[in-house]
Amino acid sequence: MDEVRIGIIGLGNMGSMTANYLLKNEVAGARLTAACDIDPARLSWAKEHLGQSVRLFNSADALLEADCVDAVYIATPHYDHPPIAIRAFARGLHVLTEKPAGVYTKQVREMNEAAAASGKVFGMMYNQRSLPIYQKLRELVQAGELGNIRRTNWIITNWYRPQSYYDSGTWRATWAGEGGGVLINQDPHQLDLWQWTVDMMPKRMRAFCHFGKYRDIEVEDDVTAYVEYENGATGLFVTTTGEAPGTNRYEVTGDRGKIVIENGTMTFWRLTVPEPEFNRTFTGGFGQPECWKCEIPVRQPAKDGHIVIFQNFVDAVRSGTPLLAPGEEGIKGLSLSNAMHLSTWMDDWVEFPIDEDLYYEKLQEKIAGSRMKAGATARTLDVNGTFNS
Incomplete structure (x- = not known):
């Protein structure tokens, strides 16, 4: 593959920063061809800054179904990383997702299984x-x-x-x-x-x-x-x-x-x-x-770490270069944070691998009692790990 067509899902801080350096051709072999956000204000920003060559969409599914990208970079809220990645793999796309891999390991394990079944390149933005x-x-x-x-x-x-x-x-x-x-x-x-x-x-x-x-x-x-x-x-x-x-x-x-x-x-x-x-x-x-x-003695970084990881991801898609941060490894750090929560909630030791069903159950209790601030829309997780309004 001479060129990897990139779609960005989520145009917040990370998504917009990534769009800017892709448009400046700072990642060799990558071309930004699509972007999406559910916020009309971010789409207005994109229309003004990303140019006519970048197709814009108001949902992840619309972008995934448009057949205009080879890979997606997911920069949405944490809970949304796995379900969007799973749908992207189902469409035959390569995936690079922002950290964390997700919020709970049960959901992330399903994402890892989908990645393995797809045979596509799966990277994590562990830029450090x-x-x-x-x-x-x-x-x-x-x-x-x-x-x-x-x-x-x-x-x-x-x-x-x-x-x-x-x-x-x-x-x-x-x-x-x-x-x-x-x-x-x-x-x-x-x-x-x-x-x-x-x-x-x-x-x-x-x-x-x-x-x-x-x-x-x-x-x-x-x-x-x-x-x-x-x-x-x-x-x-x-x-x-x-x-x-x-x-x-x-x-x-x-x-x-x-x-x-x-x-x-x-x-x-x-x-x-x-x-x-x-x-x-x-x-x-x-x-x-x-x-x-x-x-x-340690050499100083030659480039911004985000660009390094993105370049490594594109090289993996184009020529099979080994990933510095494979997406499947995102579950390891998340297991540590899930274990910290669970140990506190249970007031006890937690063994590894953690009890994923128990963590999911306790997290659901926290979500159900979550204090949402003024103007927020309450969201709950369904059994598939996606949000219902």
Whole structure:
């Protein structure tokens, strides 16, 4: 395929940004041919800015049925990602969807099954996987430089959001509108990177979510989660939108040292002798392995991460290039956030894989009691995971 015809579904912030860089030919081999939005105001914007060569539609189904695209980029509200993707696969289209993969894993699993059955390329806009600093960490872990992983700690509290942010949209910070708070809106990238960089998912989790702790919202805005891995390692994930100043510090510790990512730099505290070997051979009363502080050089990104992921997706469609962020892997980070909610709601440990039916049941209860803001339209999920007005 010489050229991939792209359709954008959803012209909010992400959709309009993507349309702009596609029109500027910043993604080789891609051409924007269609776009849609249910909001007349966004269609008016599109008519003014996207030009005559881009066909406009007022619904996803209308675009999918028009036979004018080879692939779609989905940038709609979270709940809508899986059902639209499933319909796109049924039409024989390739799909790139925004994060998160969805709101609950039961729905996302159905999307993954549809993708596999279609044989089409399925990508996820995990643009932070394109950042060299996280790629380098994954490379060092896979090369065995840290030895056996013992601990992962991520403090990501620099997601500060004032009340005015939540008041800016009727759908924001509601179970019916977003399906969660900081975990589903701000943290999907970190939750993905947390498991991707070490290539491990937990075996069980105990989490403590606080709902509306700092803001007048109904979803979580402060979370602390503790995990245990199959190899005996443990981990901690701490996040909030209510602290200032915030911190973004990720530590991965193994029996050969520790890597810390903070403030855009990577530091490797490297042991000259693995800790188990030192412990086995040392005979003194006090002591510890010699440790070198190594500043790991990391190249700066050459392009915006969104463009990198989009280019990778188009290359996969055109020539089979391996995906940096396969869509099927979106369920992993979502499993982590679903487990954090479920552990809090049940006040207990959650085992992996999580009980998807139980999570769906509890989420439905939250949606049914969701506090919708003035002017909002209440929406409920039907058994197929799509919305009824």
